[in-house]
Amino acid sequence: MEATATVHDQVRTYYGETLTTSADLKTSACCSEESVPDHHKPILSLLPDEVLRTFYGCGSPLPPALDGCTVLDLGCGTGRDAFVAAALAGPAGRVIGVDMTEAQIEVAQRHEAAVAESLGFSAPTTSFRLGTIEDLAAAGIEDASVDVVISNCVLNLAPDKEAVFREITRVLKPGGELYFSDVFADRRLSAEVQGDPVLVGECLGGAMYGEDFRRLMARLGWADVRTVSQRPIVVEDAALADKLGNASFTSRTIRAFKLPDLIEDRCEDYGQVAIYRGGLVGQRHAFRLDDHHLFEKDRPMLVCGNSAAMVQATRYGAYFEVIGDRSTHFGLFDCEPAPESVEADRGTGCC
Numbered sequence: 445m446e447a448t449a450t451v452h453d454q455v456r457t458y459y460g461e462t463l464t465t466s467a468d469l470k471t472s473a474c475c476s477e478e479s480v481p482d483h484h485k486p487i488l489s490l491l492p493d494e495v496l497r498t499f500y501g502c503g504s505p506l507p508p509a510l511d512g513c514t515v516l517d518l519g520c521g522t523g524r525d526a527f528v529a530a531a532l533a534g535p536a537g538r539v540i541g542v543d544m545t546e547a548q549i550e551v552a553q554r555h556e557a558a559v560a561e562s563l564g565f566s567a568p569t570t571s572f573r574l575g576t577i578e579d580l581a582a583a584g585i586e587d588a589s590v591d592v593v594i595s596n597c598v599l600n601l602a603p604d605k606e607a608v609f610r611e612i613t614r615v616l617k618p619g620g621e622l623y624f625s626d627v628f629a630d631r632r633l634s635a636e637v638q639g640d641p642v643l644v645g646e647c648l649g650g651a652m653y654g655e656d657f658r659r660l661m662a663r664l665g666w667a668d669v670r671t672v673s674q675r676p677i678v679v680e681d682a683a684l685a686d687k688l689g690n691a692s693f694t695s696r697t698i699r700a701f702k703l704p705d706l707i708e709d710r711c712e713d714y715g716q717v718a719i720y721r722g723g724l725v726g727q728r729h730a731f732r733l734d735d736h737h738l739f740e741k742d743r744p745m746l747v748c749g750n751s752a753a754m755v756q757a758t759r760y761g762a763y764f765e766v767i768g769d770r771s772t773h774f775g776l777f778d779c780e781p782a783p784e785s786v787e788a789d790r791g792t793g794c795c
């Protein structure tokens with residue numbers, strides 16, 4: 445408990461006092477260079493400069509089909525993603541942002557009425573709450589009350605990651621989606637790296653080893669967690685790079701669905717076919733489920749049982765036709781990410 449409080453204090457100081465804009469960051473870890481989807485650009489143009497200047501995300505974790513959804517942004521900072529989510533969710537949607545740093549939440553709260561007005565809403569649909577993401581109940585988030593949980597470069601900063609993912613599991617509705625961007629390490633990091641306040645603040649020291657993340661999720665009932673995209677992180681600061689030694693880091697966007705009765709720990713073949721019928725905003729010609737499933741509009745694709753469930757038993761079901769059920773099993777399904785999927789997303793530092 446004491447160790448958790450210490451990390452929380454260090455992170456609060458980093459984001460509440462040390463950094464004033466994203467230009468103050470020392471690495472490209474908490475600095476998104478992922479291209480902004482075209483349909484987000486007009487929304488971003490409506491947001492206040494102060495919110496845009498203090499964006500510290502490492503990706504663009506806003507999935508499609510948010511209309512009317514209740515969205516929860518973990519570690520919302522000054523609210524950039526939460527405001528974009530509010531625009532995408534429309535006047536019938538709700539967006540809750542939780543952050544433990546008062547200085548961050550204060551900025552988001554101060555701008556929410558003006559942003560709602562710019563979006564043409566009669567009242568704000570956002571609610572920014574001070575709290576830790578390890579204890580969402582304390583922030584008033586009820587069981588099975590959220591359609592989509594998003595988060596941008598935050599979960600690495602949480603000292604008790606199991607508590608965070610347990611809370612995510614609790615608050616998501618059945619069929620709900622977890623969609624987040626974060627920093628991952630290619631190995632378990634030394635205690636020295638994990639205890640360095642600058643490396644932690646820069647979203648590197650607390651980065652999870654990908655295989656440990658998979659194990660943690662499996663323990664909590666998330667048997668098939670998909671990587672949507674990833675890019676390498678460049679640590680240009682020589683002193684920080686030296687402390688990190690041979691460890692390397694990627695920023696990944698991750699997607700998983702709360703479908704514990706349907707998702708199996710391996711991809712199984714039931715002979716099912718899924719067809720994306722179009723209609724998702726920003727996905728006119730194709731929908732990318734993950735780094736090895738790009739559904740072209742109207743093109744039938746043989747899928748495993750898990751992928752079929754992801755596009756049928758969730759809010760994406762309205763945009764897909766799935767042929768076949770699980771009545772006949774044909775064995776294991778060959779379902780692997782393409783080896784070039786990491787290469788396709790290569791980038792360089794931007795801060």
Ligand SMILES: C[S@@+](CC[C@H](N)C(=O)[O-])C[C@H]1O[C@@H](n2cnc3c(N)ncnc32)[C@H](O)[C@@H]1O
Nearest residue numbers: 499500501519520521543544545576577596601
């Ligand atoms: C790298 S910034 C990202 C902020 C925002 N998502 C964005 O994209 O601009 C990390 C944010 O997470 C918040 N944070 C870190 N650990 C947290 C925790 N355990 N509970 C709540 N907020 C946390 C920090 O206060 C900070 O605002």
